[in-house]
Amino acid sequence: MKKINIAYWIVTILIGGFLLFSGITNALATQASVQLINHDMGFPDYMTRFLGVAKILGSITILIPAFPRLKEWAYAGLFFDMLGAGYAFAAMGASFLELLPMAGFIALLLVSYALHIKRLKAGKA
Numbered sequence: 397m398k399k400i401n402i403a404y405w406i407v408t409i410l411i412g413g414f415l416l417f418s419g420i421t422n423a424l425a426t427q428a429s430v431q432l433i434n435h436d437m438g439f440p441d442y443m444t445r446f447l448g449v450a451k452i453l454g455s456i457t458i459l460i461p462a463f464p465r466l467k468e469w470a471y472a473g474l475f476f477d478m479l480g481a482g483y484a485f486a487a488m489g490a491s492f493l494e495l496l497p498m499a500g501f502i503a504l505l506l507v508s509y510a511l512h513i514k515r516l517k518a519g520k521a
Contacts, residue, residue: 397518404511408458411504415455415474422448437484451477458508464516471509478502 421429425444433444450473457463457470482498 400511400514400518404508404515407504407511408508411501411508412455412459414501414504415451416459419448419451419455423452424448436488439484447477458512467512471505471512474505475502475509478505 422433422444425448429448430441430444433439433447434441454470454474454477457466458474478498478501482495482502485495485498
């Protein structure tokens, strides 16, 4: 169980940190995030900050060791956020190699979720 716990925290801190910092740049509507989300992808202006706040709340939720039901919703929301981002990049004409990092982040999120479930079943979460 100790190995699962260590693996869970390593993977969850990695993906949670990535999403937290990504969410902060979106919530602050930095020039780069506005350029990508609004201009390049064509989403409305209000989506940048909305996605940022949602990513911040979701990443905090998966990082705190409480609220297992809320954690389920956070994992689902973050998964759909990243899946939608991957789809948007593909629709913009991104190559397979350009989509690999997004696939890697989605894989990290899924590994974190799978380890979270194992911890729940073992009574550690």
